Amino acid sequence: MMNLADSAPATNNMLGSEADSQRTLYPYVTGTSVIGIKYKDGLLFAADMGGSYGSTLRYKSVERLKSVGKHSVIGASGEISDFQEIMRYLDELILFDNMWDDGNSLGPKEVHNYLTRVMYNRRNKFNPLWNSLVLGGIKNGKKYLGTVSMIGVHYEDDHVATGFGNHLARPILRDEWHENLTYEEGVKLLEKCMRVLLYRDRSAVNKLQIAKITEEGFTVSEPYSLKTSWDFNAFKNPTLDAEGSW
């Protein structure tokens, strides 16, 4: 799908001037699923630390969960360079917000709205930021959790995910999520989802971080790895009843 030796980019501008709009045609270094859930004291997020380069698992220490101001957390999947650019936009947004020095600060709802506008307007110019974002936080006791895609689709919910997470994690969350999850229950639930993703998502890597945001503030865990189970008789002898199959 992705031809790394492709010289196509050099010929794209042949018919137009340099002033022609840029367009991101395809991502290069990508992150996979992000999951976010609300829990009793705030919000929890999980993402692995992988940066894939096509089918190669090239980078294994990419931080895809970042804090935004005092009240919010952002998690990104998709093109990492575009996520780094989004962080530059957000850092500037927060800086200007602080410079007002008026006692107010941007909460997760506002940041989510800002991101939605950015993503949608870029999409309209056929030059998207190639990311799916999870944005959540808590301000004055109110929890907020939302998501924005590269085409500007946005919504809020009690649990959100990007990419494969939508297909594998959210069904688990629909079943097992409830209000007033404790921190321990929330982490265990996220780990259950991340383990399934590790088994079933080819671009997943076994090194993840869990981020938490509460009224007190933001923390992100040290990177760690999950145990996996392979010790099943059905795995040791998969073709017992079906010789020749695999």
Added chain:
Amino acid sequence: MDSIYNDLNAPHSMGTTIIGVTYDGGVVLGADSRTSTGMYVANRASDKITQLTDNVYICRSGSAADSQVLSDYVRYYLHQHTIQLGQPATVKVAANLVRMVSYNNKNMLQTGLIVGGWDKYEGGKIYGIPLGGTLLEQPFTIGGSGSSYLYGFFDQVWKEGMTQDEAEKLVVKAVSLAIARDGASGGVVRTVTINKDGVSRKFYPGNTLPLWHEELEAKDSLLDSLSATSPEPMVS
């Protein structure tokens, strides 16, 4: 038959193997020296490790033209920055400038880069800037088409806090292994070592590199083995 000549007008590309590693006290940058246009080797002794400032160098891969022009722009920006700052630019600033040009022109550029250097604030640092313009600070990084053959090698042998000698030997061995398997990499191995004492360039011609699987010791001529003790080293 004619198809081999079409390639001579193909854009110059450095297939390449490039490496940057940190060690205890600085960094070592390494690269092969092959520049190809299609199947033809346009330059067998290229220098892919280019200076940006006294203390920061860049390893170039992908399109030769794109990486040269990008380096020229960043060298120009850094020159101005150094004058305005009044002291040597940091490796981080150099890397961020490379990222800026790389990211903002992502649709037109096809070059993967490794920025490495030493400054008094952070010591030796290596930054990887692959296609797309992602910026990643790493203890070591590999790039170019030859790097595909080195992921397993580095997974096994990499360790933090090597000495300068260990780091240089590792880089030379790695580039040499990549050259053995990647048709787009070849020629000599060049290394640039940067630390508080300055910059040191080393050159390793093909005959000084170790031999790998199915490679044979080089001879001047078949005839040399004829004058040996045994009569004729021929098999029927």
